[in-house]
Amino acid sequence: MKFVETIGFMNLFINIKKIINKKFLFIYFIYFITFFLSVDFSNALSLSVNVPDKYSEVTAGEKFFFELVIKYPENLGRVDLRFEYKIFNPDNELIAQSKVLKAIETQASFIDSISIPSSAKNGLYSIEVKILDYAELDQLISTSFHVVSLENDKLQLYFIILIIVGIFIAGFVLYDLKVNHDFRESFRKNK
Numbered sequence: 353m354k355f356v357e358t359i360g361f362m363n364l365f366i367n368i369k370k371i372i373n374k375k376f377l378f379i380y381f382i383y384f385i386t387f388f389l390s391v392d393f394s395n396a397l398s399l400s401v402n403v404p405d406k407y408s409e410v411t412a413g414e415k416f417f418f419e420l421v422i423k424y425p426e427n428l429g430r431v432d433l434r435f436e437y438k439i440f441n442p443d444n445e446l447i448a449q450s451k452v453l454k455a456i457e458t459q460a461s462f463i464d465s466i467s468i469p470s471s472a473k474n475g476l477y478s479i480e481v482k483i484l485d486y487a488e489l490d491q492l493i494s495t496s497f498h499v500v501s502l503e504n505d506k507l508q509l510y511f512i513i514l515i516i517v518g519i520f521i522a523g524f525v526l527y528d529l530k531v532n533h534d535f536r537e538s539f540r541k542n543k
Contacts, residue, residue, distance in 0.1 A: 398423040401481050401495045409498040413470030416497065418479060423459045430455050433489075436482040437466050442475035474501045 402419040410416045416439070424431070432455050439448040450466045466479070480494040 397426075397483070397489065397491055399481070399483055399491055399493050401479065401493050403479075403495055403497050407497065409500060410468055412468055412472035412499055412501050414468060415465040416468050416479070417463055417465045418495070419461065419463050420481065421459075421461045422456055422483070424456060425458055427456070427458055430457050431485060434484045435464075436484070437464070438480045438482075439466060439468065440478045440480065441472065442477065447472060447477075468499055472499050472501065475499060 398421075400421045402421065404417065404419065407417045420435070422433075432453055435452045435454060437448075437450045437452070438446055441447050447469055448466055452464065454460070454462075468477075475498070476496055477499050478494050478496045480492065482490070482492045484490055
């Protein structure tokens with residue numbers, strides 16, 4: 353009889369343990385849910401803007417090309433990202449902007465461009481790239497480059513043409529003087 357009572361108590365103990373485990377399982381489940389709701393997920397997005405050496409100096413009125421490298425390892429699927437490109441002059445005034453929508457997964461690298469207005473003056477300009485998604489992502493990065501004014505290039509071209517024409521005229525005048533001088537001397541000798 354004692355053996356049967358012992359088995360009965362053991363079954364009772366096992367049943368109580370199962371009930372307690374189910375309650376704790378439920379409590380653990382609630383704790384797990386509240387933990388993940390309270391965790392602040394930060395985006396592990398890495399964005400860099402690189403200016404190729406060829407485009408570190410751009411003529412006003414031309415397109416400025418730059419490379420964007422995006423690494424988004426936490427992204428599990430394809431996501432649409434909005435890119436806002438802004439060009440600022442040396443006085444920090446906005447002179448050009450563009451908005452682009454691109455879809456990426458975990459990483460992307462691409463070359464994009466924006467036109468520099470032909471009215472841009474010489475100086476150190478900066479491009480600011482802002483990346484946004486349709487949730488909480490908002491990241492900003494910038495880099496700088498030089499703009500050479502189109503007016504300055506035209507002025508240099510006109511100056512070079514003027515110097516070449518001046519040298520040509522001076523050479524022609526000197527040649528004419530020499531020919532006339534030789535002609536006069538030969539004319540005097542014949543008299």
